[in-house]
Amino acid sequence: MQLSPLFTFLAGLAMHNDRAWFQERKAEYTRLRADFEEDVAFWRQELNRLDPALAGPLGRTSVFRIYRDVRFSKNKDPYKTHFSAYFTASAGKDIDAPGYYVQVGPGSTLVAAGLYQPDKVQLAAIRQEIDYNADDLRAVLGAPGFRQYFAGLGGDRLKKAPAGYDPAHPEIEFLKHKSFAVSQEIPDAEVLAQKDFRGYVLARLEALVPFCGFLREALEG
Template identity: 40%
Template sequence: MTESISKDTLTFLAELAANNNREWFNEHKARYQQARQNHLSFLGNLLQEMQHFEPAARGQQGKDLVYRIYRDVRFSNDKRPYKDHFGAYIAEGGRKSVLPGYYLHLAGNNNSFLAGGLWYPPAPELKAVRQEIDYSLDAFKAIVEADDFRKRFGEIQGEQLKTTPKGYDKENPAIHYLRFKSWNAVMPLSDNVVLSDKLLETVLDGFRALKPLNDFLKAPIQDMGAEDA
């Protein structure tokens, strides 16, 4: 396994972004396979180290985390056939989990980033998280408004309702956070960082800093499962 991402991997992704067509991809299929293997190998090391602080990393392999390079263009106006990045999501249940998790996005031209939080949960989970934020606003703000958190990730990101969520008053002290449909924290990664021997350490530090947010968002969803059992 490798602890670093090869320059060839980022170069391939940057060139794919500029030549997003089947002819070019088929001509460079061997480069894609090599880049993909480099990515999977890095993820294997990442999972091994994450097990020390995140139980969701246990028992998973890189292939459980990664998304297909092929885009589903059936219902999209964007007909580019390939994604121009490698994406991996670490959560209980693998990449298709509805639980909060950790995301690593590798792309050329300084477009890489790491992220965490909850991405467009289904309606019952969304309702449960909003209720938890309403009940425990001080605890939530202590995580996402902490100086170190904001230094790394800035403000919480995600699509928001333009109106007030059903069942809440617009004067609710938590209304800003209750309007979110997703709660995401994002930290950019420059090409220099991605290609350095410090990438694994940087990603691990970022994911450790995201764990309190993920744990907060995960608790009400797990409580739903306990009530149903």
């Protein structure tokens, strides 16, 4: 991926987020997106090796469109100012199974994984797994390879204990989570300094494999 040209293009798009500016530079956008898709294909290939679930028949990669859905948003800018992709072992909706996410753009580069806003059945299953096997989750989140890049479990949380769980439960802070995700935001200077951005991102994706495995095991029972 040509990081410097990509960041220059996306920074310009942030300043001129309108159709006329974009259409004048559509050819440049197409070239940059093709470069990104090559990197996505590489990450997919490596994730298939690292996480066998992704290599199965339901494995899916989504390279997201740059066009924003503005129907229900106060922000009517028509274009996103980043490129992004999601890798999952599900053929259904992009968010219905644990997966890996890569986003690249000025001020918004990150690598993440997990399950965002699971439904009630999924949420109950993950909480049950934490209730029964919290040591497994702690081992995943405390592994040196994970801690090298990620601070810990993120995502939205309840203010109080979820229904059916004692507020004094030893794992109550985990159980309060409504989403189960981890992420690392990466400064622009660090991104642009990389000579091997593919490998840089891959190292972080590899560190996330056990976390996705824990969530998937919880959901599969």
